[in-house]
Amino acid sequence: MGCGTSIATEPQGMALETGKPMKAAILIQGWYRRYMARLEMRRRYTWNIFQSIEYAGEQDQLQLSSFFSFMLDNFTHLNGSGPDLISQLLDPVVDPWLGRETCYELIPVSESYSGPRISFPLSISHTNSLLNAFKEHQTLHARYALQLLWETKKLLKQMPNIVHMSTSYAKEITICGDLHGHLDDLLLIFYKNGLPSADTPYVFNGDFVDRGKQSTEVVLILFAYLLLYPNHMHLNRGNHEDHIMNLRYGFTKEVMQKYKTHGREILQLFQDVFSLLPIATVIDSKVLIVHGGISDQTDLDFLNSIERHKVKSALRLPRCSLEQLDVSQPYKQATSQRSAHSPRPGSSHSRRQRTRTQTKRKRHHGLSHQDSASSSSSSSSSSSQCSPRTPSCLSPRPCYSSPSVPFSTDVLQVPFLDSLASLPPPSPPRVEREWKQMVDVLWSDPKPQDGCSPNIFRGGGCYYGPDITQRLLRHHGYQLLIRSHECKQEGYEICHGGHVITIFSASNYYEEGSNRGAYVKLGQDLLPRFYQYQVSRTTRKLTLTQRVRAAEGSALRALQEKLFSHRSELLTGFLPYDHNNTGCVSVSEWAQVLETVLRLDLPWRTLRPHLARLAPDGSVEYLSCFDYMGPGLQLPQVTPNLTETLVRYRTDLELIFNIIDKDHSGLISLDEFRHTWRLFSAHLGVALDDGAIDALARSIDFNKDGSIDFTEFLEAFRVVHKLDNKDH
C-alpha cells in the first residue's frame, strides 16, 4: 500500500493528517500519472479497434471484388444470373453520349443558379470563387463540373506516369497525404501554407475521395488548381481513385446525391480521370512519392512505360495468369475436398478464418501462441505474390502446399472465391504485370522487418521491409520515399531508418480527435519539415480526457456492432465452455472465443469491462455482450439469423446493389432484388432457397408496387444502440 517509497514507509492516513502538503502532492502526482497511463492505454486500443475494423472492411471489399471478377470471367458457367446482369457489374458500358466532347454545353444553367460560374482556361478568380462557394456549402453546377472534368482529362492524357519536379524553381515543395473528402483539412492547409501557385507548388499523394462527406469539393478544387498550374500542382493516384472502391466507401453515393440528374455522366468521367492520374512523382531525382509504396517487384522503369489508364480498378482483376494455373496436386485435392462440402448457413465466416490465420502470422510471428504452427509457411509465399488477389489466389496456396498447417474443415468450404484460380483462361502476361505493379504501388505498407510479404491485414498490396526500400532507392540513386495510405496519430511517421515517410493529411480521420493531419515540405536541401494541424469543430479546446472519451466511445460502438453481427457464431463458441448452462464462461475463455470468431487482434481482456458484465464469481456473463445493440427494425424472420447476416454484410450488399442499380435511383425491381440476393448468397455461401428470398422481398415491398427502396431496406439493418440516449 503506497504510492512509492516515500510514502510507503509510514501509514498514509497519518501522513496526511499531520497535514504535510508534500505527501499529499506526491500522492496526487502518483494518482495522476496512473490516470494518464490509463488514458493513454485507452487512446491506443481505440486506435487499434478503428484500424482493425477499417482493414477488415478493405479485406471484405477485396473478397467481394474477386468474387465479381470470378463471375465476370466465368459467367457462362453459371446458371441463374444472366450475362446481362453480370456484364454490367464491373465493366460499365461506355455511354455513346459521353463520346461527344462538348456534351456539357447542352446542359442549361438556369438564371436562378447562384453558385460559381467558371470558364476555360481557368483563372485565379475562378479558383477563388470555387473555394468561396465550397466554403459556403454551394455545389458547382453539373455543367461546369463536367467541363472541369473534361479539361482535366485532356490535360492528364498528356502527363507521364511518373512526374518529375525540381526544387530549383520554387523554394519549397509541399506534399500532402490522404484527404478523404475532408474539405476543412484542405482549406486549413491552404490557409496555413498558401494557395497553390508557381511559388507554392504542391504534390497531393492520392486518396482525395471516399469516406469524408465533401469528396466532390476536394477533388474538384484539386483539379481546378491542376488546370491552373499544371507545372506546379501534381496529383498522384491513390487506391481510392478507383470506381469500385468508390462504390463502397461513399464517393459514388455522394456524387449521386449532389448531382441528381447528371450524376452518372459525372461519375463516368471521374472514373476516366482517376485512371489517368499519374502514378508517382519524383523530386530532384532524389525523392520518390507514391501513394502506398513498393514491393520487391516494383520496377519504376516498367511502371513508366505502361498504359496506366488501362488499370481502371485494382479490384477488377485481370484474368488469372498461368502462374496461378500452375498449382498442381495439393491444390486440386483441396478443391475437390472443398466441393464435397456444401455451403451451409453459419459457415459464412470461413473465409475470414483463413485470412485471420494469415494475419496471425504477422501479428504473432515466432511466439508461443496456440496456433503458431501457421507461422511457418508465410515465407514460402511471400515474395512472388504481392497483390490483392489474396482472397482468391494468394492465401490458399501456402496453406494447401503446407500440410502442417492445421486447418479446420470449415476453412475449405469457401464458395467460389478459391475456385477462381482453376477456371479462367490465362491473361496476357504483360497486362497482368502492369496491373500488379500498379496495385503494389497503390496498396502497400512498410513494415519494420526485412523482406516482402503479402499485405494480409488489408488484403491487398504487400508489406515491404527496410531492405526492399534500400534496394530500390539505391538502384535509382534516390534517398527518400514519401508515401501516404496509412492514418497516423501525429499525421506523419518516419520509418526504415529515416528513408520512408508516411504523410497523412486528414485529421480526425476515425473520429473527432482521433489523429492530427500533417503535410511535409521539402526545400533544396531535401530535408523534410513537418507541419501538423487538427481541424476543430468546437470553439472550446477539448481536453485530452474528452477527446479520448469521445473516440473510445465510437470505437467501442463499432466493436459492439461487430459482436452483435456475429451473435450466433459467438454463442456457438461459448457453448462448449459453458458446461452447466450458467450463461457464464471465464474471462480467458470469453477472450479466446471472441478472438477466434471475430478475427480482430485486440486486447480483449483490457476491453472486457466495456463489452460484457462480470458475474459475482468473476466469470463473464456472455449474453451481456449483445445487450448494447439491436437491429433498427424488427423484420419478419423468414429464415433463422437473417437479420444478423444482413447486419453483418450490409456494406457488401449495398455495394452489389449499387452496381445493379445502374441509374442510382435507389429503387430496384423484385427481380433485381432476387438477383442481388442470389449473387450475395452465392458470395457468402449462405444457402437460401428462392422461396425464402421471395418471402423477404414481398415483406419489404411495403406498398406492393413491385419495386423496393433498397436504401431504406438497408437502413432497417443498420444496428442501433439501445443505450444511445443514455450514453450521451
Add this chain to the structure above:
Amino acid sequence: MADDLERAEIIVTEVHKKINDAFEVFDHDLNKTVDVREIGAIVRSLGCFPTEAELLDIIDERPPNVLLLKVEEPSGFICFERFLPTMSKILMEHKFRPIPEDMLLTAFEVLDRQKKGHLEPDELTDYMRQGNEPFTHLEMEEMLSSAVDPDSNLIYYKDFVNTMVLDGER
C-alpha cells in the same frame, strides 16, 4: 494439493495474458518490443502505482535467465521476454498497490488549507512542482487543461477526483 497447483497455474497464465494484452497495445511494430518510454503507461495501466524512480528500476531489471537470451534488444526498446518475468513478479507480489480513492480526495483537501472546496491553478502548480519527481511542464499543462473549470478558472477538486476515479476504474 494438485488442485491448488492447478489453480496457481491458471492464475499465473491469466496474469501473463493480462500483461501480454497490455503490452500488445503498445507494440506498434508487432515485433514484441515496446518503446522504453511507454513502459510507464503499461505498468500503470495494469493498476500499479510505481514512482518514476521505481519505473526506472523496472526498466533496468534484468532477470537472470533473460541474460542468456539470444534476443538482441534494440536500444530504447524493451522486449516482451524481458518484461514479462519482471511484471509478473510485481503483479503476483502485489507491489505498487493502488491508493484508495478516498485518499486522493483527502490529499486534495490537505492542499486546500482554507477549506474553500477549490484550488487556484497557480496553487496546484506550485504543489505539483514539489517532491522528488515534480511534474514536467507538459504534465502540468495537461493536468490543468482537464482540471480547471473554464468558467471560474478554479479547480473544483472534488469534481476532478471524480473524473479521474470514474475514468480510471471503468
